[in-house]
Amino acid sequence: MLRSLSASCLASLLLTLGAPASADPAPAKTEGPAPAGAQPDSAAAAQADPSTPAPVTQPPAPPQTVRLLQGKLAIELPEGFNAAPLPPGDASEGTAGASGMLYTSNERRQVVVVSEAPLPGKLAAADDDKVFLQGAAQGYVTQQKQASAEYDVTAQDSLRSGSLGLQRINARGNYAGTPTLNTSLLAGSGPKLAVVQVISRADDVQSHQALVQEMLQRLPPPAPATRPAAPAARK
Numbered sequence: 001m002l003r004s005l006s007a008s009c010l011a012s013l014l015l016t017l018g019a020p021a022s023a024d025p026a027p028a029k030t031e032g033p034a035p036a037g038a039q040p041d042s043a044a045a046a047q048a049d050p051s052t053p054a055p056v057t058q059p060p061a062p063p064q065t066v067r068l069l070q071g072k073l074a075i076e077l078p079e080g081f082n083a084a085p086l087p088p089g090d091a092s093e094g095t096a097g098a099s100g101m102l103y104t105s106n107e108r109r110q111v112v113v114v115s116e117a118p119l120p121g122k123l124a125a126a127d128d129d130k131v132f133l134q135g136a137a138q139g140y141v142t143q144q145k146q147a148s149a150e151y152d153v154t155a156q157d158s159l160r161s162g163s164l165g166l167q168r169i170n171a172r173g174n175y176a177g178t179p180t181l182n183t184s185l186l187a188g189s190g191p192k193l194a195v196v197q198v199i200s201r202a203d204d205v206q207s208h209q210a211l212v213q214e215m216l217q218r219l220p221p222p223a224p225a226t227r228p229a230a231p232a233a234r235k
Contacts (some may be wrong), residue, residue: 016104016111017178018200057115066101066114068194072127072164073187076198076218077112078211080105086115109204110211114199125188128165130158136186136193137167150174151182160222164189172202 060080067074081103089098100115119125125132137156144151155170167186174180179202187194197217200208 012209016106016109017175017180018109018201030214044219064103066103066196068114068116068196069164069187069189069192072162072189073166073194073196075112075114075215077103077105078214080107081112086113089117108207109201110207111197111199113199114195116192116194119188119191119193122191124190125193127189128160129188130165132188133158133165133167133186136188137169139186140186140195141171142168144171144173146175146176159185159216161219162221163223173199175199179203181205183208183212 014037043054061082063079064077064081064083065074066077082105084102084104086100087101089095095117098117100113103112105111105115141151141153149169153171154168155168157168159166159168164187169182169184169186171182171184172179173182181200181202181204183198185196196215198208198212200211
């Protein structure tokens with residue numbers, strides 16, 4: 001249904017989350033004290049060539065709105081998340097037609113993965129099909145556990161935004177030795193299933209909950225339930 005992260009995306013995720021480097025750190029210098037009047041290399045270079053421009057600091061990425069399911073699901077991300085496309089789906093892996101984006105924030109050390117995939121067998125889902133969403137959630141959890149045996153669901157519930165039903169899955173996981181917190185939102189409409197994954201370091205529960213709550217608060221409120229029309233009075 002939905003694919004696991006590719007090697008390049010996983011590398012970007014680990015870099016953002018701050019996974020421990022495999023290489024040993026460089027040994028500390030054992031040189032004696034610098035002579036009087038000595039300057040750091042960078043300062044000396046700047047003094048030697050005052051025309052050298054100072055490094056330019058890039059401003060953080062602006063807030064972004066990610067629209068899925070033909071605009072029925074709109075996720076608003078705060079500033080600081082840099083976007084990169086996920087590799088397209090592969091028919092040999094059963095993911096033909098899947099697409100998505102990877103949003104990373106090195107400052108927050110958080111990752112948001114947004115993906116959309118066609119339903120198998122030309123199926124079509126209603127906007128708030130609870131049976132479909134429960135089945136999709138079960139399949140999603142099974143897939144995550146196949147990708148990582150340490151994936152463990154801690155809570156699951158149902159939400160609504162506008163006329164759209166969502167399944168929220170909270171879990172703990174592990175990416176190449178980095179313990180993580182994972183919150184996934186699943187929604188279906190018509191021939192497609194959308195998944196939004198929020199991934200943070202396991203030791204930063206507060207930041208993870210704050211980002212998820214901020215995203216949920218910006219979702220449109222649930223649409224009022226439609227009631228069947230009352231039968232016309234007999235004359």
